Amino acid sequence: MSSKRVTRKDVAKRAGVTPTIVSYVTNNNRYVSQEKRERVLQAIKELGYHPNTVALGLKCKKSYHIAFICDDISNEHFAKIVMDMEDIANERGYIISFCNTRRDEQYINKLISRQFDGAIISTDILEGELINKFPDIGIPTILFGNRIHENISKDITFVNIDIYGGTLRAMEHLVKEGHTKIAFVDSSLKEQDTIDYNDLRVKGYAEIHEKYNMELNKDYIIQGANGYKDVFEKSYQLFQSKDRPTAILVNDDMHAYIVMSAVKSLNLQVPEDVSIIGYNDTTIAKYMVPRLTTVEIPRKKISRAALELLIDKIEGKVVKDIDIDTDLIIGNTTKSMTQ
Amino acid sequence: MSSKRVTRKDVAKRAGVTPTIVSYVTNNNRYVSQEKRERVLQAIKELGYHPNTVALGLKCKKSYHIAFICDDISNEHFAKIVMDMEDIANERGYIISFCNTRRDEQYINKLISRQFDGAIISTDILEGELINKFPDIGIPTILFGNRIHENISKDITFVNIDIYGGTLRAMEHLVKEGHTKIAFVDSSLKEQDTIDYNDLRVKGYAEIHEKYNMELNKDYIIQGANGYKDVFEKSYQLFQSKDRPTAILVNDDMHAYIVMSAVKSLNLQVPEDVSIIGYNDTTIAKYMVPRLTTVEIPRKKISRAALELLIDKIEGKVVKDIDIDTDLIIGNTTKSMTQ
DNA sequence: CTGAAAGCGCTTACAG
DNA sequence: CTGAAAGCGCTTACAG
Numbered sequence: 214m215s216s217k218r219v220t221r222k223d224v225a226k227r228a229g230v231t232p233t234i235v236s237y238v239t240n241n242n243r244y245v246s247q248e249k250r251e252r253v254l255q256a257i258k259e260l261g262y263h264p265n266t267v268a269l270g271l272k273c274k275k276s277y278h279i280a281f282i283c284d285d286i287s288n289e290h291f292a293k294i295v296m297d298m299e300d301i302a303n304e305r306g307y308i309i310s311f312c313n314t315r316r317d318e319q320y321i322n323k324l325i326s327r328q329f330d331g332a333i334i335s336t337d338i339l340e341g342e343l344i345n346k347f348p349d350i351g352i353p354t355i356l357f358g359n360r361i362h363e364n365i366s367k368d369i370t371f372v373n374i375d376i377y378g379g380t381l382r383a384m385e386h387l388v389k390e391g392h393t394k395i396a397f398v399d400s401s402l403k404e405q406d407t408i409d410y411n412d413l414r415v416k417g418y419a420e421i422h423e424k425y426n427m428e429l430n431k432d433y434i435i436q437g438a439n440g441y442k443d444v445f446e447k448s449y450q451l452f453q454s455k456d457r458p459t460a461i462l463v464n465d466d467m468h469a470y471i472v473m474s475a476v477k478s479l480n481l482q483v484p485e486d487v488s489i490i491g492y493n494d495t496t497i498a499k500y501m502v503p504r505l506t507t508v509e510i511p512r513k514k515i516s517r518a519a520l521e522l523l524i525d526k527i528e529g530k531v532v533k534d535i536d537i538d539t540d541l542i543i544g545n546t547t548k549s550m551t552q
Numbered sequence: 553m554s555s556k557r558v559t560r561k562d563v564a565k566r567a568g569v570t571p572t573i574v575s576y577v578t579n580n581n582r583y584v585s586q587e588k589r590e591r592v593l594q595a596i597k598e599l600g601y602h603p604n605t606v607a608l609g610l611k612c613k614k615s616y617h618i619a620f621i622c623d624d625i626s627n628e629h630f631a632k633i634v635m636d637m638e639d640i641a642n643e644r645g646y647i648i649s650f651c652n653t654r655r656d657e658q659y660i661n662k663l664i665s666r667q668f669d670g671a672i673i674s675t676d677i678l679e680g681e682l683i684n685k686f687p688d689i690g691i692p693t694i695l696f697g698n699r700i701h702e703n704i705s706k707d708i709t710f711v712n713i714d715i716y717g718g719t720l721r722a723m724e725h726l727v728k729e730g731h732t733k734i735a736f737v738d739s740s741l742k743e744q745d746t747i748d749y750n751d752l753r754v755k756g757y758a759e760i761h762e763k764y765n766m767e768l769n770k771d772y773i774i775q776g777a778n779g780y781k782d783v784f785e786k787s788y789q790l791f792q793s794k795d796r797p798t799a800i801l802v803n804d805d806m807h808a809y810i811v812m813s814a815v816k817s818l819n820l821q822v823p824e825d826v827s828i829i830g831y832n833d834t835t836i837a838k839y840m841v842p843r844l845t846t847v848e849i850p851r852k853k854i855s856r857a858a859l860e861l862l863i864d865k866i867e868g869k870v871v872k873d874i875d876i877d878t879d880l881i882i883g884n885t886t887k888s889m890t891q
Numbered sequence: 892c893t894g895a896a897a898g899c900g901c902t903t904a905c906a907g
Numbered sequence: 908c909t910g911a912a913a914g915c916g917c918t919t920a921c922a923g
Contacts, residue, residue, distance in 0.1 A: 218613075218690065220916060231894055236918060243919090244892060261689065263665045267609045268916035271899050274557075276606060278649075286635055292626040299652050303659070308666060310617075311650045313638050320642070326602045327647060350600065351557065441835055467835060474839045496780055496806060497836060500813045559900060570910050575902060582903090583908060607900035610915050 219260045227256035239264055270328065279523065280324055280332040282312045282339070284402065288465060290493040290512065291335065297516035298333070305524055314339050321346050331355070331523045337401035341365050353526035355519045358534075370526060371534040372519050376492075379508035379539035380417030380462070383490045386506070386541060387460045388425055391550030392488060396433035396451060396458040400444050400468045403437050412436075414464055414492075433458050444468050449475040452487065459550060460488035466498040466507055473501070473546070484548035494542055503545035510539055558599045566595035578603055609667065618862065619663055619671040621651045621678070623741065627804060629832040629851065630674065636855035637672070644863055653678050660685050670694070670862045676740035680704050692865035694858045697873075709865060710873040711858050715831075718847035718878035719756030719801070722829045725845070725880060726799045727764055730889030731827060735772035735790060735797040739783050739807045742776050751775075753803055753831075772797050783807050788814040791826065798889060799827035805837040805846055812840070812885070823887035833881055842884035849878055 221239075225232040230249050237243040238253040245253075256262070270276040279302060283291050295311060302309050312324065314336050321343050324332075332347045335357040341364040347354040348368035356365065358373035387395055397418050403409065408431065410416055415434070422429040435451065438444045444463075451457065452475065463469035469491030476487045483489055483503065491498055491507040498505035514537055522532050560578075564571040569588050576582040577592040584592075595601070609615040618641060625631050634650060641648050651663065653675050660682050663671075671686045674696035680703040686693040687707035695704065697712035726734055736757050742748060747770065749755055754773070761768040774790065777783045783802075790796065791814060802808035808830030815826045822828055822842065830837055830846040837844035857874050864871050 218916095222916080232917085233894055233919090237893090240918080246892070249893095263661055263689070265610075265667060265916050266665045267606055267615060267667045268899090269918075270606045271604075271610050271901085271915090272917050272919090274899070286625070287628050287631040289626050289628065289631075292628075292631045295650060296625055296652055299650060303652070303654075308649050308651070310647050311634060311638060312647070313635055313642070315642075322602055326605045328604060328606045350602070441839065445839065470836070471839050474841050477841045497809070500780065500784065500810050502813050502816045557900095561900080571901085572903085572910055576909090579902080585908070588909090604900050607915090608902075610899090610917085611901050611903090613915070 218265075219262045220265070221262070223260055224253065224256045224262045227260060228252040276328045276330050277307045278327070278329050279307050279309050279520075280312055280327070280329045281309050282314055282324075282332065282334045282336065284314045284336050284338055286311060286313075288467065288493075289495040289497075290465070290510065293495075293512050294335075294516050297513060298520050301517060301520045305520075307524070316340065316343065318343065318346075325350055325352070330527045333357075333519050333523060338403060344369070353523060355523045355526075357515070357519070370522050370532050372515055372522065373534055373536045374510055374515065375537060375539045376508070376510070377413040377417050379492070379510070379541065380414045381421060382539075382541040383462055383506075383508050384417060384421035386543070387462075387488060387490070387547065388421060388427075390488070390547060392460040393425075393427050394430070394433070394456070394458040394460070395427075396435070396448075396461040398435045398438060398444060398448065398461065398463040398468060398472060400438045400440075400464055402439065408434055408436055414462070418462065430456075438468075441468065441471050445471050445475050448472040449478060452476055452479050452481060458487070460490075460547065462490050464492055466491040466493050466495045466505060469505055469507070469546075470497050470501060484546050488547035490541075490547060498542075498544070501544075501546070506544040506547045507542050508539050509542050511537060557604075558601045559604070560601070562599055563592065563595045563601045566599060567591040615667045615669050616646045617666070617668050618646050618648050618859075619651055619666070619668045620648050621653055621663075621671065621673045621675065623653045623675050623677055625650060625652075627806065627832075628834040628836075629804070629849065632834075632851050633674075633855050636852060637859050640856060640859045644859075646863070655679065655682065657682065657685075664689055664691070669866045672696075672858050672862060677742060683708070692862060694862045694865075696854070696858070709861050709871050711854055711861065712873055712875045713849055713854065714876060714878045715847070715849070716752040716756050718831070718849070718880065719753045720760060721878075721880040722801055722845075722847050723756060723760035725882070726801075726827060726829070726886065727760060727766075729799075729827070729886060731799040732764075732766050733769070733772070733795070733797040733799070734766075735774070735787075735800040737774045737777060737783060737787065737800065737802040737807060737811065739777045739779075739803055741778065747773055747775060753801070757801065769795075777807075780807070780810050784810050784814050787811045788817060791815055791818050791820060797826070799829075799886065801829050803831055805830035805832050805834045805844060808844055808846070808885075809836050809840060823885050827886035829880075829886060837881075837883070840883070840885070845883040845886045846881050847878050848881050850876060 221232045221235045224235045237245045331353040333355045345366045348366045354369045358371045435447045494507045494509040498507045518535050560571045560574045563574045576584045670692040672694045684705045687705045693708045697710045774786045833846045833848040837846045861871050
């Protein structure tokens with residue numbers, strides 16, 4: 214910051230009024246004589262005065278500053294959510310800081326020191342214990358409903374996304390088309406060694422196996438894959454195996470695209486040899502050739518719900534968890550086995 | 553914010569010392585007797601004290617808060633730059649707010665009121681006049697070097713990305729392979745009616761036409777396309793025409809993918825019928841089948857350069873513009889005409 | 892209708 | 908070695 218920022222005092226001097234009058238004019242919340250008002254407005258223009266939001270924040274204990282914590286914003290799905298949220302936040306006078314998730318108490322403490330009015334969190338990897346630090350200190354917090362369910366504070370409001378229902382629909386679609394050998398990829402950054410049945414996708418996947426008495430082959434589950442390259446290699450291996458699946462559910466469109474690349478590298482065709490379903494309906498899904506079948510997560514609704522719940526909460530209103538439906542968009546990457 | 557946030561005063565009371573001592577302990581910049589120090593540390597722990605960064609900002613005229621203004625963060629290229637920058641910022645004690653570009657003076661004023669220590673701007677659409685408001689008010693500002701060159705303040709430091717050189721290399725590659733009918737797509741959100749020869753890609757594109765005495769067919773230039781759908785439709789039209797180009801340069805990988813989708817929809821093959829080159833080397837480029845030839849823009853270098861220049865500037869150092877090289881990554885989407 | 896004053900939570904020069 | 912005090916730029920209850 215420049216050391217010569219124009220302050221309220223400078224404006225007052227220039228306009229020949231007291232600083233208090235300047236506040237009354239900029240906030241427009243008290244009667245000020247027309248003449249003084251004009252002098253103040255004139256001085257503001259001449260000097261290029263910008264009221265100091267930080268000072269206001271200190272005085273009024275309100276920062277109009279929201280934190281958005283997210284594991285991977287390079288995924289178009291989340292990037293678009295951030296853009297939407299920033300739009301709504303801007304309309305309401307708030308600003309959003311984007312924060313990469315870090316599993317580190319010191320980092321959370323640094324964030325708390327920033328006096329955010331609220332926090333929105335979308336994570337597969339942050340422990341409930343660390344998430345809870347926000348509500349525990351009194352910061353209104355919204356959590357995108359997903360895998361982390363253990364020990365979440367009751368003070369947190371959930372935007373529950375029906376990924377479970379979407380998964381059931383996707384799986385039913387595959388089963389109806391005659392698939393029984395269905396694989397599943399979860400690329401979220403979590404421990405590799407165990408299958409996480411709390412993951413709503415895994416849960417739906419397992420459920421359908423049970424419902425239709427299909428054998429669940431653990432070799433068909435790729436979990437904790439570490440980045441695009443890893444997903445490529447692991448799915449390449451999977452489809453190279455003798456007992457390869459005929460269909461695969463992939464937790465994200467771009468990763469579904471990667472899986473398709475691996476499939477094609479093996480000279481297999483989509484959907485003739487392998488059916489693929491993704492999640493999110495991002496650009497790549499819409500323009501893939503063939504068009505990707507995918508579980509649509511309504512981004513606009515999520516962004517609006519999260520931000521409006523949060524602002525209501527900041528303003529002291531009582532808010533309830535909200536449920537967001539998902540939808541299966543049927544493209545051309547799934548094929549009936551019975552044809 | 554909760555009304556009962558723990559302050560320095562509370563800690564002092566609990567520890568039986570003066571508030572000043574608490575500051576000395578948290579800042580660790582003055583001698584404090586071992587005994588008092590321990591009492592303070594203990595009280596901080598018991599009460600869960602988090603120093604108020606906003607108050608510090610007001611007092612020290614430093615917010616440790618940086619604005620990143622960008623037209624479209626849903627593009628993986630920019631999203632990854634944001635993630636990288638956030639990482640470096642975090643190491644240095646700064647936080648980044650992501651701001652969608654808005655061509656609106658009121659909005660810029662609101663940002664200025666926020667007391668950002670600095671701003672990083674990457675835009676194709678914001679006028680120089682509005683960009684200059686930041687340096688004019690004394691806010692250190694970094695601009696990603698690109699199309700907006702008119703009237704930029706000398707106080708702005710540029711991270712110049714050699715898009716021009718990258719374009720020359722891409723075009724040379726196509727020319728050497730025998731292409732003479734080369735199209736170009738610029739999907740940035742600008743006015744549609746005129747060809748913007750200030751655009752570094754257009755400039756390189758035109759340059760090569762001149763160098764090799766190739767006729768520049770204006771119908772081959774798609775500019776001001778409005779989103780993915782528009783790029784799809786316009787490129788579909790282009791390749792449907794009788795005198796269709798044999799190669800096309802697309803200003804961004806995902807858009808290059810869309811162009812390929814359009815090409816395939818016409819039952820044309822890449823690269824047999826149409827050669828395609830993109831920009832950025834994002835995930836889609838790496839995993840496209842065939843692998844996309846693309847102009848690589850080194851994101852890590854850009855993020856680091858921008859943030860370190862900015863922090864140096866904030867700290868009062870004299871900094872100079874920096875040049876970032878680009879590279880042509882040769883994939884499998886270009887084919888020689890002479891084979 | 893207007894303005895002096897208190898106070899938000901900090902830092903730090905200065906005096907003891 | 909420690910602490911009272913000034914001050915960062917604001918808002919607003921209160922007194923005139």
